[in-house]
Amino acid sequence: MERIxxxxxxLKGQMxxxxxxxxxxxxxxxxxxxxxxxxxxxxxxxxxxxxxxxxVAAVVLMLLYVQLESETTFQExxxxxxxxxxxxxxxxxxxPAERYNMRIEKMRLMNRRKVLKEKYYANSxx
Amino acid sequence: MQxxxxxxxxxxxxxxxxxxxxxxxxxxxxxxxxxxxxLADTEEARDAVxxxxxxxxxxxxxxxxxxxxxxxxxxxxxxxxxDRLKSFSGRMQTTDDAEVFERIADDPDxxxxxxxxEWVSVIKVMASELSEKQRLVFTLSQLEDLDTAEIMExxxxxxxxxxxxxxxxKKNIRERLxxxxxxxxx
Numbered sequence: 638m639e640r641i642x643x644x645x646x647x648l649k650g651q652m653x654x655x656x657x658x659x660x661x662x663x664x665x666x667x668x669x670x671x672x673x674x675x676x677x678x679x680x681x682x683x684x685x686x687x688x689x690x691x692x693v694a695a696v697v698l699m700l701l702y703v704q705l706e707s708e709t710t711f712q713e714x715x716x717x718x719x720x721x722x723x724x725x726x727x728x729x730x731x732x733p734a735e736r737y738n739m740r741i742e743k744m745r746l747m748n749r750r751k752v753l754k755e756k757y758y759a760n761s762x763x
Numbered sequence: 764m765q766x767x768x769x770x771x772x773x774x775x776x777x778x779x780x781x782x783x784x785x786x787x788x789x790x791x792x793x794x795x796x797x798x799x800x801x802l803a804d805t806e807e808a809r810d811a812v813x814x815x816x817x818x819x820x821x822x823x824x825x826x827x828x829x830x831x832x833x834x835x836x837x838x839x840x841x842x843x844x845x846d847r848l849k850s851f852s853g854r855m856q857t858t859d860d861a862e863v864f865e866r867i868a869d870d871p872d873x874x875x876x877x878x879x880x881e882w883v884s885v886i887k888v889m890a891s892e893l894s895e896k897q898r899l900v901f902t903l904s905q906l907e908d909l910d911t912a913e914i915m916e917x918x919x920x921x922x923x924x925x926x927x928x929x930x931x932x933k934k935n936i937r938e939r940l941x942x943x944x945x946x947x948x949x
Contacts, residue, residue, distance in 0.1 A: 641940050644868055645933075650908035652796035653879035661795075661809060662787050665816045669783070672817060 767832050775823055787816050790833060794840045795879075800902045801844035803886040805879050807851055815840040830916065838917045841903075845895060860884035861943070868945065888943075889936050900925050901932035 655661055680688075731739070767786060774782035794815050798808035818839045826835055863884035867877065877885065890898050903914045904925065914925050 640868065640945050641937055645905060647873050648885065648906055651877060652792055653799045653877060653882040655792055655795045656879060658791060661791060661812060662784065665787050665813050666784060668813055668817055669820050
């Protein structure tokens with residue numbers, strides 16, 4: 638047992654010498670330079686705040702647009718359905734010729750609306 | 764090891780590379796010693812030293828000056844070595860290691876400083892069957908000769924855990940060396 642204790646005592650506090658210590662120091666300094674170069678550019682606080690606010694505003698505007706679009710389509714669909722109902726209500730006692738004329742009038746109006754809608758979208762930025 | 768005064772630490776925190784170089788030159792021997800003893804591989808140890816100082820440079824702003832800089836560096840080095848131990852599996856003992864160990868054990872000059880490669884063989888022979896915690900405590904306490912308070916700061920273990928891990932490590936090493944025939948005086 639003494640031999641083992643002697644061995645442990647002998648190793649106590651001994652330090653293995655760094656082979657080529659200067660080269661190791663230089664490689665550490667070079668590694669630091671390298672990590673410095675790769676460091677991402679830090680964005681100023683005010684810029685990141687503006688970026689966040691404008692992102693939120695963009696999302697809100699998009700949502701508003703989608704909501705308005707869906708409301709418009711719904712209204713148009715409603716108008717068309719109501720018109721058809723009126724036509725069929727009014728034409729209960731109509732002659733076939735009158736019904737034909739009303740249907741033609743309805744189609745004309747619908748086409749007109751379609752043309753106006755296309756023109757609107759062509760002139761707008763969307 | 765040269766003392767690192769508060770002026771150097773202040774400059775280091777300000778990003779002064781000359782101050783950092785001074786710290787590297789002062790402490791790399793200490794980190795290399797710990798790494799060789801923990802990893803039992805000279806190349807892995809060099810890489811661990813490099814990783815340690817990169818971490819020191821990157822995290823110097825978070826260094827609490829109430830504690831010693833060397834203890835803080837030791838803590839970083841210890842974590843890096845433990846991480847490397849998990850992935851590195853090239854520490855199998857060879858017959859050469861046993862021969863080197865025998866030569867050192869029989870060396871009549873007890874003052875002779877061991878080379879890094881000799882340390883690798885000694886560690887492989889003695890500590891290859893220790894658990895990570897036992898190895899860490901044995902290295903810091905027995906081989907690096909640090910006091911318990913410092914080991915507690917570095918490892919986060921309490922005094923009882925340090926004592927029990929050191930006892931288990933020494934017991935394991937003794938049994939291993941007795942099996943190899945080192946139990947009696949020759």
